[in-house]
Amino acid sequence: xxxxxxxxxxxxxxxxxxxxxxxxxxxxxxxxxxxxxxxxxxxxxxxxxxxxxxxxxxxxxxxxxxxxxxxxxxxxxxxxxxxxxxxxxxxxxxxxxxxxxxxxxxxxxxxxxxxxxxxxxxxxxxxxxxxxxxxxxxxxxxxxxxxxxxxxxxxxxxxxxxxxxxxxxxxxxxxxxxxxxxxxxxxxxxxxxxxxxxxxxxxxxxxxxxxxxxxxxxxxxxxxxxxxxxxxxxxxxxxxxxxxxxxxxxxxxxxxxxxxxxxxxxxxxxxxxxxxxxxxxxxxxxxxxxxxxxxxxxxxx
Numbered sequence: 001x002x003x004x005x006x007x008x009x010x011x012x013x014x015x016x017x018x019x020x021x022x023x024x025x026x027x028x029x030x031x032x033x034x035x036x037x038x039x040x041x042x043x044x045x046x047x048x049x050x051x052x053x054x055x056x057x058x059x060x061x062x063x064x065x066x067x068x069x070x071x072x073x074x075x076x077x078x079x080x081x082x083x084x085x086x087x088x089x090x091x092x093x094x095x096x097x098x099x100x101x102x103x104x105x106x107x108x109x110x111x112x113x114x115x116x117x118x119x120x121x122x123x124x125x126x127x128x129x130x131x132x133x134x135x136x137x138x139x140x141x142x143x144x145x146x147x148x149x150x151x152x153x154x155x156x157x158x159x160x161x162x163x164x165x166x167x168x169x170x171x172x173x174x175x176x177x178x179x180x181x182x183x184x185x186x187x188x189x190x191x192x193x194x195x196x197x198x199x200x201x202x203x204x205x206x207x208x209x210x211x212x213x214x215x216x217x218x219x220x221x222x223x224x225x226x227x228x229x230x231x232x233x234x235x236x237x238x239x240x241x242x243x244x245x246x247x248x249x250x251x252x253x254x255x256x257x258x259x260x261x262x263x264x265x266x267x268x269x270x271x272x273x274x275x276x277x278x279x280x281x282x283x284x285x286x287x288x289x290x291x292x293x294x295x296x297x298x299x300x301x
């Protein structure tokens with residue numbers, strides 16, 4: 001016999017770790033798994049779907065008698081030395097360069113702090129910039145909203161430090177390059193939702209140019225561009241596979257420029273959410289000029 005589940009501003013506790021308040025809901029056929037997120041409630045694998053949708057502040061999994069929050073953490077990778085941005089080592093590094101009157105990394109950080117899915121945010125910066133970065137963040141976003149930590153010599157090392165800092169407090173990690181200022185908030189939600197069915201989900205862009213493989217300046221072959229995607233961020237992973245990927249990379253002495261490759265090497269299955277040409281990575285000063293143009297265009301719209 002079908003039964004009804006009522007959630008009415010109650011506090012549900014997940015294994016004694018933390019509680020959340022829920023909005024009211026009335027759901028029939030609740031023996032089936034449910035997915036609850038900020039846009040509403042959806043029955044999974046049930047004909048007809050949910051009887052009612054209600055707004056909720058978090059992403060949830062629900063299997064009839066137990067409610068478990070999917071704890072999401074965000075890592076903003078901003079520890080690069082910006083060698084390609086500044087050939088002479090002049091200040092500031094690209095992640096601290098001004099875009100639209102504020103540091104470059106503020107543009108993406110703001111979206112993670114505004115996301116109802118993200119419970120914890122770690123900003124990883126060069127060791128000599130931890131104090132100044134914390135002051136900037138605390139001044140604009142409030143004390144305690146962002147944890148600022150020192151990174152390592154390479155991106156992979158920096159992200160692993162941030163991951164270690166939040167490993168035990170989250171179930172899913174969203175990693176984003178601070179040098180990509182035009183993050184679409186929907187990518188956070190789409191990758192977090194999709195990672196329920198995969199080990200990882202990344203934002204990527206379809207290749208549109210004709211692509212060649214070459215050695216010593218001579219073309220070997222023309223690649224099938226329908227199979228080629230250009231990886232972007234955010235990249236979202238379950239913590240178990242990301243932990244295994246970092247451990248394997250360390251054992252094998254492998255260094256990669258993105259976490260998806262490490263997860264692939266560890267046997268993980270990584271899916272794609274389509275990105276945007278506007279999701280550029282500011283690598284050179286010319287890129288910063290282009291970013292200013294995009295920002296100006298968005299302001300005009």
